[in-house]
Amino acid sequence: MNILVINAGSSSLKYQLYNMKTEDVLAKGRVERIGMDSSILTHEVDHQPEVREVSEILDHTTAIKKVLDMLTHKKFGVLRNIQDIQAVGHRVVHGGETFSRSVLVDQNVKLEIRKLFDLAPLHNPAHMMGIAAVEANLPDVPQAVVFDTAFHQTMPPSSFMYAIPTVLYRKHKIRRYGFHGTSHDYVSKSAAEFLERPLEELKLITCHIGNGASCAAILNGKSFDTSMGMTPLEGLMMGTRSGDLDPAVVPFTINKEELTLNEVNSMLNKHSGLLAISGISSDMREIVESMNEGNEKAKLAFEMYAYRIRKYIGAYIAAMDGVDAIIFTAGVGENSDALRKEVCKGLTFFGVRLEEQRNAVRSSQPRRITTDDSVVSVLVVPTNEELLIARDTYQLVLERPADEAESP
Numbered sequence: 001m002n003i004l005v006i007n008a009g010s011s012s013l014k015y016q017l018y019n020m021k022t023e024d025v026l027a028k029g030r031v032e033r034i035g036m037d038s039s040i041l042t043h044e045v046d047h048q049p050e051v052r053e054v055s056e057i058l059d060h061t062t063a064i065k066k067v068l069d070m071l072t073h074k075k076f077g078v079l080r081n082i083q084d085i086q087a088v089g090h091r092v093v094h095g096g097e098t099f100s101r102s103v104l105v106d107q108n109v110k111l112e113i114r115k116l117f118d119l120a121p122l123h124n125p126a127h128m129m130g131i132a133a134v135e136a137n138l139p140d141v142p143q144a145v146v147f148d149t150a151f152h153q154t155m156p157p158s159s160f161m162y163a164i165p166t167v168l169y170r171k172h173k174i175r176r177y178g179f180h181g182t183s184h185d186y187v188s189k190s191a192a193e194f195l196e197r198p199l200e201e202l203k204l205i206t207c208h209i210g211n212g213a214s215c216a217a218i219l220n221g222k223s224f225d226t227s228m229g230m231t232p233l234e235g236l237m238m239g240t241r242s243g244d245l246d247p248a249v250v251p252f253t254i255n256k257e258e259l260t261l262n263e264v265n266s267m268l269n270k271h272s273g274l275l276a277i278s279g280i281s282s283d284m285r286e287i288v289e290s291m292n293e294g295n296e297k298a299k300l301a302f303e304m305y306a307y308r309i310r311k312y313i314g315a316y317i318a319a320m321d322g323v324d325a326i327i328f329t330a331g332v333g334e335n336s337d338a339l340r341k342e343v344c345k346g347l348t349f350f351g352v353r354l355e356e357q358r359n360a361v362r363s364s365q366p367r368r369i370t371t372d373d374s375v376v377s378v379l380v381v382p383t384n385e386e387l388l389i390a391r392d393t394y395q396l397v398l399e400r401p402a403d404e405a406e407s408p
């Protein structure tokens with residue numbers, strides 16, 4: 001079975017085509033600048049150079065059409081025709097309290113995702129456009145949705161409630177949801193396999209440090225707490241997001257700077273984090289480079305970023321009354337040995353002993369970066385959100401009742 005995995009954003013759409021028999025990625029790519037004057041489609045087939053096509057792609061339906069054209073292209077394609085795609089899996093950022101697992105798309109699921117637009121105004125409407133675009137282009141193909149929030153639905157109320165009037169939870173479902181669940185789920189399972197121990201017996205702290213970043217405390221295989229909140233703004237300092245701050249900063253800034261709520265929201269989401277403190281970039285590679293050249297602002301940004309991760313690790317050790325392993329994953333977590341070293345240097349009290357040479361190794365495999373006698377293991381485990389989406393989609397399609405399978 002071939003499964004197309006889609007991560008639709010408001011102006012972009014990333015895709016990967018899987019052959020589920022082998023779990024090989026047959027092709028992958030992205031469409032950027034949807035709805036703008038010159039959109040770019042970048043397409044990559046295993047070991048082949050990238051194909052870039054610039055044209056006008058006004059909406060998601062056209063974007064999907066272009067992707068399907070590329071997948072069946074005479075020269076760059078990998079499929080004979082689009083009927084060779086048997087299912088589509090979508091990443092959906094917010095599933096609220098409605099979804100604690102992945103589901104097949106039907107009218108009711110679409111309605112529920114729509115109800116959650118308020119909780120994720122930047123993400124969920126874009127995902128719905130992706131679902132509608134697939135319906136328009138592949139009307140007979142079953143679709144599944146895999147939620148970033150689902151894995152965290154096991155958190156107890158003491159982790160997910162905010163200490164504000166409970167009427168706000170009852171009326172508007174204001175609470176911590178947490179995100180990157182697909183990744184926290186995937187790497188915690190991978191880590192247990194690597195450690196050759198049952199996941200149900202482990203206390204793990206997973207640090208998904210990419211463009212967006214979050215930590216999770218995973219107790220006996222279940223999410224117990226996580227740093228992102230009602231939206232992906234809370235918690236760690238990120239590329240362009242502030243992470244935790246005193247909520248009083250918001251009204252104060254609005255008054256002093258005569259800004260609107262929308263402007264402050266945009267400031268906290270798009271103009272804060274590494275970018276704001278360094279004044280250089282939101283990209284950790286550039287921060288480390290500038291820091292090594294002696295740039296003090298880059299150094300401060302780097303130190304703040306690492307310090308926040310270390311504080312969350314400390315908090316989650318207390319939350320779980322111990323930890324067996326700490327896991328780094330995603331773009332920064334997998335690739336920046338400098339960041340991992342900075343985080344771990346404050347964890348010696350807990351028995352973390354980093355092994356510098358192991359930390360410097362580059363590999364796409366899970367690996368240990370602490371000494372053999374370190375009380376707590378620190379691992380680098382590459383994440384693969386798309387593969388988990390493909391696996392969930394595959395499972396759901398296989399489990400479909402026969403009558404539904406005939407007429408999706």
Ligand SMILES: Nc1ncnc2c1ncn2[C@@H]1O[C@H](COP(=O)(O)OP(=O)(O)O)[C@@H](O)[C@H]1O
Pocket residue numbers: 209210211212239282283284285330331332335336
């Ligand atoms: N070698 C590296 N060293 C440090 N940071 C890196 C390196 N490679 C990638 N990154 C960081 O990874 C980030 C992207 O992470 P990723 O998990 O791909 O994010 P997302 O999926 O949210 O776009 C980039 O912003 C970049 O800062």
Ligand SMILES: CC(=O)OP(=O)(O)O
Pocket residue numbers: 093148179180210211212213232
């Ligand atoms: C939820 C979230 O922050 O996602 P991303 O890391 O893709 O921005």
Ligand SMILES: [Mg+2]
Pocket residue numbers: 210211212
């Ligand atoms: Mg990501």
